[in-house]
Amino acid sequence: MRTELLMTFLEVSRTLHFRVAAENLFVTQAAVSARIKLLEEDLGVLLFDRANKRLKLTAEGHKLVKHANEILTMWQKVKQDVGVGDASSTQLFVGAMMSIWDMVLHDWLQKIHRNLDDVNLFTQTYSPLELRKQVQNRMVDIAFLFEPPFIDDIEAKKVATIPLKLVSTQAADSIEELENWVMVDYGESINNQVLKDFGDALNTRHHMNQPRIAMNFILEAGGAAYLPNQMCFTELRKQKLYLVPEAPTYYRDVYAIFLEKNHKKQIIEDALQLFPFIRG
Incomplete structure (x- = not known):
């Protein structure tokens, strides 16, 4: 599975900039451009509008964001289920609205990386409705929203x-x-x-x-x-x-939501303890 193509596409869709995406992925800008071109050729559509030197997603690109996130999440869960991953580590799937990533989550991910050595992070971007569904379907372990849902089996905590x-x-x-x-x-x-x-x-x-x-x-x-x-x-x-x-x-306010009955609940709670509560 050419997951690197989808991962590159999602990074470009998030940053809307080939150079910045390349820096975040630790590859060259030429590699990013080549991957996007190959993905567009495979799908037979343009994923980005490059007119006027301002990159933006096409209608087809917007559709692919959702599917790419779901495919990558499912692929990681398949790898975990068949034992490809490190048996001593835990995979933590984190989802959030795009604006929340920019506002508070970048520093939090760094804290998890430094303090929870046995946690492997996987991140996705969804709409609020999709985030609730992904948590209920166990595709996402922790989701971050502005407005918490009132659902019996989902726990919500204000984190910032x-x-x-x-x-x-x-x-x-x-x-x-x-x-x-x-x-x-x-x-x-x-x-x-x-x-x-x-x-x-x-x-x-x-x-x-x-x-x-x-x-x-x-x-x-x-x-x-x-x-x-x-x-x-x-x-x-x-x-x-x-x-x-x-x-x-x-x-x-930003809220973290997760399933009350989740075998990863201790890891989830440990991760949320590292969240910087921001007010001022």
């Missing part, structure tokens, strides 16, 4: 409260001075509160569901967006971004 600050690439004295506002999707409750608080002053030009992409976008094109405080900390110190005075701060 993330402050969201309004920042702009230009110093502004008031909200009315902001241009090129990017609306980042942090879930329905936050989105509705932003609309309620800003009303007609909110002149949204773009909508994005990934804070990292929104931040990179406004840093290049100029503009304003609500971003996680810890994500834009360095840019604020370097004065590449500025806090907008008197703008309200919002707080977004």
